[in-house]
Amino acid sequence: MISQENYPSKVLKDAVEAISSLPGVGSRSALRLALHLLRQPAEKIHHFASSIDRLAEDVHYCRTCMMVSDGDECAICADQRRDHKTICVVESVRDVMSIEATGQYRGVYHVLGGIISPIGGVGPSDLTIRQLVDRVSADVEVILALSGDVEGETTSFYIYRQIEGSGCKVTTLARGLGFGDELEYADSLTLGRSIANRQVFKP
Amino acid sequence: MISQENYPSKVLKDAVEAISSLPGVGSRSALRLALHLLRQPAEKIHHFASSIDRLAEDVHYCRTCMMVSDGDECAICADQRRDHKTICVVESVRDVMSIEATGQYRGVYHVLGGIISPIGGVGPSDLTIRQLVDRVSADVEVILALSGDVEGETTSFYIYRQIEGSGCKVTTLARGLGFGDELEYADSLTLGRSIANRQVFKP
Numbered sequence: 001m002i003s004q005e006n007y008p009s010k011v012l013k014d015a016v017e018a019i020s021s022l023p024g025v026g027s028r029s030a031l032r033l034a035l036h037l038l039r040q041p042a043e044k045i046h047h048f049a050s051s052i053d054r055l056a057e058d059v060h061y062c063r064t065c066m067m068v069s070d071g072d073e074c075a076i077c078a079d080q081r082r083d084h085k086t087i088c089v090v091e092s093v094r095d096v097m098s099i100e101a102t103g104q105y106r107g108v109y110h111v112l113g114g115i116i117s118p119i120g121g122v123g124p125s126d127l128t129i130r131q132l133v134d135r136v137s138a139d140v141e142v143i144l145a146l147s148g149d150v151e152g153e154t155t156s157f158y159i160y161r162q163i164e165g166s167g168c169k170v171t172t173l174a175r176g177l178g179f180g181d182e183l184e185y186a187d188s189l190t191l192g193r194s195i196a197n198r199q200v201f202k203p
Numbered sequence: 204m205i206s207q208e209n210y211p212s213k214v215l216k217d218a219v220e221a222i223s224s225l226p227g228v229g230s231r232s233a234l235r236l237a238l239h240l241l242r243q244p245a246e247k248i249h250h251f252a253s254s255i256d257r258l259a260e261d262v263h264y265c266r267t268c269m270m271v272s273d274g275d276e277c278a279i280c281a282d283q284r285r286d287h288k289t290i291c292v293v294e295s296v297r298d299v300m301s302i303e304a305t306g307q308y309r310g311v312y313h314v315l316g317g318i319i320s321p322i323g324g325v326g327p328s329d330l331t332i333r334q335l336v337d338r339v340s341a342d343v344e345v346i347l348a349l350s351g352d353v354e355g356e357t358t359s360f361y362i363y364r365q366i367e368g369s370g371c372k373v374t375t376l377a378r379g380l381g382f383g384d385e386l387e388y389a390d391s392l393t394l395g396r397s398i399a400n401r402q403v404f405k406p
Contacts, residue, residue, distance in 0.1 A: 007300070008270055008271045008272055008277055008278065008279075008296065008299065008300070009262055009263075009271045009272055009273045010273050011257050011258065011261045011262045011273060012258070012262060012271055012296075014254045014257070015254045015255055015257070015258050017254070018250065018251045018254035018255065019255075021251070022236050022239060022240075023235075023236070023239055024232075024235075025236075029227075031297065031300075032226070032227075032297070033225050033226070033228075034258065035295065035296055035297060036225060036226055037225075037255060037258050038258050038262060038271070042259040042260065043259075045255065045256065045258050045259035046256060046259055047221065048221045048224070048255060049252045049253065049255040049256035049259075050252065050256075051217045051218045051220070051221035052218055052221065052222075052240060052248065052251060052252040052255065053248065053249060053252035053253075053256075054214050054217070054218070055214065055215070055218050055237065055240050055241050055248050056245040056246075056248035056249055056252075057245065058214045059212055059214045059215060059241060060212075067211055068211045068212045068215055068241070069211055069212055070212045070213050070214060074211055075211065076211075092238070093211065093215075093238055094234065094235070094238060096211065097210070097211070097234075
C-alpha cells in the first residue's frame with residue numbers, strides 16, 4: 001500500500017529502512033515506529049539513538065565466559081560466592097539471562113556465541129569452543145545447555161568430543177514433559193523420551 | 204522471566220529500555236532486537252543510530268500543508284500539476300502516504316497532526332486547524348478524510364464549523380461496505396449506513 005517512491009522525506013525513508021532491517025519488523029511497522037519517534041522531543045530521539053550507538057563500542061565481553069559485560073570480567077565470573085567448578089555452556093547471552101532468572105543455578109557460564117550450523121555457515125571455529133577447552137580440567141562439571149534440535153545436539157556432541165579427554169564430568173539438561181504439561185498436547189518425541197528416561201517417583 | 208536486575212551490561216540495558224519505549228515492543232522483543240544489533244558490525248550500528256538521530260533535526264514540515272518534508276515545501280505542494288483548490292484534510296503523515304499510494308488523488312493535503320481527543324488531552328489548538336482556516340477560500344473544496352470513530356467525527360464537525368463561513372465546499376470520504384466485503388461479516392453500523400446511503404446502481 002505504501003510504496004518506496006512516495007516517502008515524503010529522505011530522512012524519514014532512511015530511518016524507516018534502518019528500522020525495517022531489524023528481524024521481524026516489516027516496512028509498515030517500521031514506518032509506524034519512525035513516525036512515533038518523530039513525534040518525540042528532540043532530546044528523547046537523541047537519547048534513543050545514542051543508547052543504540054553505544055552498543056557498537058561500549059559493550060565488552062567477559063574474557064572468561066564471553067558473556068556481554070561492561071568490563072573485561074562479567075559480574076558472574078567476578079562473584080567468588082559462585083561455584084567456578086560448574087560451567088554451564090549456552091548458545092547466547094539470552095540463555096544466560098533466562099537461566100539466571102530462574103535463581104536455581106549457582107555455577108558459572110560459557111557463552112558459545114552461536115551453534116554449529118552447516119546450513120547457516122557456522123562452524124566450530126566461529127564459536128568460543130577453544131576457550132571452553134582451555135577452561136576445562138578434571139575437577140570441573142560441564143553442563144551442556146543447548147537446544148534440543150539437531151544443531152544443538154550436533155554442537156553438544158562436538159563439544160563432548162573436544163573435552164572428554166580432560167576427564168571432566170559432562171552433563172546435559174533434563175528433558176521431558178514441562179511441569180504442568182498435559183499428555184494429550186505433548187509431541188510424540190518428547191512423550192516417548194519422557195517414558196524412556198522415566199524417573200523414580202518421589203512423593 | 205528476564206528481570207531488570209540480571210542485565211549483564213548497563214549499556215545493553217539502556218539499549219533495551221530505549222527500544223522497549225517504542226509502542227508495541229515489549230521487553231523481550233527489545234532484548235532480542237538489541238542482541239541482534241549487538242551482533243552487527245560497528246559501522247552498521249552507527250548507521251542505524253544516526254538514521255534515527257537525524258529524525259530530531261533534519262526532518263522539516265511543509266509550511267503549507269504541515270506534511271513531513273526535507274525542506275520548507277513538500278513535493279506535493281511544490282507540484283504545479285496538482286489541483287491546489289482541493290485540500291484533503293488528514294490526521295497524519297501516514298494517511299497522506301496511504302492516499303498517495305492509491306494513485307487516485309490529484310489534489311493537495313492538510314495534515315492535522317492528530318485528532319481532537321478529550322481523553323488523550325488533545326484540543327483543537329494542538330492541531331493545525333488555524334493554518335487550514337487560513338488556506339481555505341470560497342473556490343476551494345475541503346475533503347474531510349478523518350477516521351469514522353467518535354473522535355474523527357468530532358474533529359470533522361469542529362473543522363466544518365470553523366470553515367463553513369468561507370463558503371468553501373466541504374466533502375467527506377464515502378463510507379460503506381468495502382469492495383469485496385461479504386454482508387454477513389459486516390458490522391451492523393456499517394451495513395445500516397450502507398443501506399441508508401445507497402447509491403444508484405451503475406451497471
